[in-house]
Amino acid sequence: MIPQEVQYREWMLASLHGDAAKYRALLAELTRHLRGYYARRLGADAAEDAVQETLIAIHTKRATYDPSRPFTAWVYGIARYKLVDVYRRERRGQMVPLEAAGELFANDHAEEAGVKRDVRKLLARLPAAKRRLVEAVKLEGESIADTAKRTGLSEVSVKVAVHRAVKAMGDSLRDSNADG
Amino acid sequence: MRTDELIDHLSGVLEPVPTAPVLRILALGLGIGAILSALIMTATIGIRPDLMDAMGGSAFWLKFTYTIVVAALGLVIVDRLARPDSDIGRYLFLLAVPVLVMAAMAVMQMLPADAVTRDALIMGHSARVCSILIAGLGLPLFIGLFWSLRQLAPTRLTEAGAAAGLLAGSAAASIYAFHCTESTPTFIAIWYTAGIALTTALGAGLGRWLLRW
Numbered sequence: 001m002i003p004q005e006v007q008y009r010e011w012m013l014a015s016l017h018g019d020a021a022k023y024r025a026l027l028a029e030l031t032r033h034l035r036g037y038y039a040r041r042l043g044a045d046a047a048e049d050a051v052q053e054t055l056i057a058i059h060t061k062r063a064t065y066d067p068s069r070p071f072t073a074w075v076y077g078i079a080r081y082k083l084v085d086v087y088r089r090e091r092r093g094q095m096v097p098l099e100a101a102g103e104l105f106a107n108d109h110a111e112e113a114g115v116k117r118d119v120r121k122l123l124a125r126l127p128a129a130k131r132r133l134v135e136a137v138k139l140e141g142e143s144i145a146d147t148a149k150r151t152g153l154s155e156v157s158v159k160v161a162v163h164r165a166v167k168a169m170g171d172s173l174r175d176s177n178a179d180g
Numbered sequence: 181m182r183t184d185e186l187i188d189h190l191s192g193v194l195e196p197v198p199t200a201p202v203l204r205i206l207a208l209g210l211g212i213g214a215i216l217s218a219l220i221m222t223a224t225i226g227i228r229p230d231l232m233d234a235m236g237g238s239a240f241w242l243k244f245t246y247t248i249v250v251a252a253l254g255l256v257i258v259d260r261l262a263r264p265d266s267d268i269g270r271y272l273f274l275l276a277v278p279v280l281v282m283a284a285m286a287v288m289q290m291l292p293a294d295a296v297t298r299d300a301l302i303m304g305h306s307a308r309v310c311s312i313l314i315a316g317l318g319l320p321l322f323i324g325l326f327w328s329l330r331q332l333a334p335t336r337l338t339e340a341g342a343a344a345g346l347l348a349g350s351a352a353a354s355i356y357a358f359h360c361t362e363s364t365p366t367f368i369a370i371w372y373t374a375g376i377a378l379t380t381a382l383g384a385g386l387g388r389w390l391l392r393w
Contacts, residue, residue: 018196027187052186057393059190061333063201064263077264081335085392 002072002105004029009071016062027055030075037079037104042086054082076104122169130165137162202262206255206328210351213324217317218355225313227358239363246368247353249278250376254347258325261340262332268339279373286369301366310360310367314375315382318345318352322379326390334391341387342380349379 008026015023034054038047057078065074084096119139123131133151136142137158144162148155181189198204221227234240257271290298304310325344334340353372362368 015194016197018194020191020194023194024187024191027190028184031183031187048183052181052183055183055186055190057333059194061264061393063197063205064333066202066263069265073265074263077266077335078333081264081333 001070004105005070005072008075009067012062012065012071013067016065016067027058030058031055033104034079038083041083046086050082050086053085054079057082072105079104118173122173125172126165126168130161133158133161134165134169138166202259202332205331206258206262206325209324209326209328210255210321210347211324213321213348214351214355216320216324217352220320221317221355221359225359228361230361231358234361237363240357242365243357243360243363243368243372244354246278246282247350247357247372247376250275251347251350251354253278254343254350257343258329258340258347261334261336261343262329264333264335266334266336266339268343282365282369282373285365289364289366301364302370304362304364304367304371306360306362307367307371310356310362310371311375311378313359314349314353314356314372315378316352317356318348318375318379321348321351322383324348326383326386329391330393333393334387337388337391338384339387340391342384344387345379345381345383346376348383349376352379 008029011022011026011029015026031051034051035047038050038054042050058075061078065071080096080099087096123134126134133147136147136150137144142150144155144158147153148158151158153161228234253271253275257268257275260266260268260271289301293301322345325348326341329340329344353375356375362371
C-alpha cells in the first residue's frame with residue numbers, strides 16, 4: 001500500500017461530508033505530487049496547467065470515489081487520464097504505460113531529497129563564513145536584520161554576501177550542468 | 181489563476197456528496213431510458229395479448245431471467261467503469277456464465293433435432309426483426325446511460341461505452357420479452373444475444389467520442 005493512503009483517504013472521506021479544511025489540506029498535498037508527476041512528463045511550464053485541470057477534475061468527479069477502494073489509485077486514474085488527454089491534444093500520439101499508482105506518490109520524496117543533497121553539495125563549496133550566512137537566511141529563514149545583529153555585520157553586508165554566495169552557487173551549478 | 185487560488189476556490193465551493201452517488205446517476209439515466217423504451221414499445225408493436233398466460237409458463241421466465249441477469253451484471257460493470265480506477269476482470273468472467281448457460285441449452289435442444297426442426301428452432305417466426313427491435317428499443321436506454329456516464333469519470337472509454345451498450349441492450353431485451361412470443365432456448369440464445377451484441381458494439385464504437393471529459 002502507498003504510505004499516504006490512510007491519511008489521504010481519511011481526508012477524502014471528510015471532504016465528501018463537506019469538511020472544507022481537510023479538503024484544502026488534501027488538495028494542497030495532491031498538488032505537490034501532481035506537480036512532480038506532470039513536470040517529469042510534460043516539463044515545468046505545461047505541468048502547472050495539467051495540475052490545475054486535474055484538481056478541477058478531482059473536484060467535479062469526487063463523487064466517483066468508492067470509499068471501499070484505495071484513494072491513491074482513484075487519484076492516479078484521474079492524473080493518468082489527464083496526461084493522456086494532454087498528449088492527445090498535442091497529437092503526440094504517445095503511449096502512456098500503465099504504471100502503478102505509486103508512480104504518482106512515491107517519487108517526489110526522492111526528488112526532494114535529491115534537491116536537498118544538491119544544495120548541501122553546493123553549500124559545501126562556499127567559504128565557511130558565507131555558508132553560515134546563506135544557511136541562516138535562505139534555509140533557516142532568519143531575517144537579514146537578525147542575522148546582522150547576531151554576526152555584528154551591517155545589514156547591507158549580509159545582503160550583499162548572501163546575494164553573491166547564491167549567485168556563485170548558481171554559476172557553479174550551471175558549470176557542472178554544462179560539463180555533464 | 182494561480183494554483184493556490186484554485187485550491188481556495190474549490191474548497192470554498194465544496195458541498196457534501198450524497199451516498200451511492202454513482203448508482204444514483206446511473207439509475208436516473210437507466211430508469212428514464214427504460215420508461216421511454218417501454219412506452220415506445222407499448223405504443224408501437226404492443227405487449228403480447230397472451231401475456232398473462234405466458235407468465236404462467238417457463239418460456240417467458242427463461243427469456244426474462246436471461247436478459248435481466250445480463251442487465252444486472254451490465255449495471256455492475258458500468259458502475260465500475262464509470263470510475264477512474266476501474267477494474268472489471270472478474271465481472272467479465274461472471275458475464276460469460278449466463279451466455280454460456282443459454283448457449284448450452286440451445287445446443288442441447290439442437291442436437292437431437294432433424295434439419296427441418298433445426299431451421300424452425302433457429303428462425304422461429306420473428307428472426308428477421310428480433311435483434312433489430314431489441315437494438316431499437318435500446319436506443320432510449322443507450323442515450324440515458326451515456327448521459328449518466330458523461331457526468332461520471334470513465335477513463336477506459338471504449339470499454340465504458342461497450343458496457344453501457346450491453347446494459348442498454350439487455351434492459352431493452354427484458355422489455356422486448358413482454359412483446360415477443362418466441363419461446364425456445366435456441367431462438368433466445370441466438371437473436372436476443374445478437375440484439376444485445378448490436379448495442380454493445382455501438383457503445384464500443386461511440387465511447388471514445390462521446391464519453392470524453
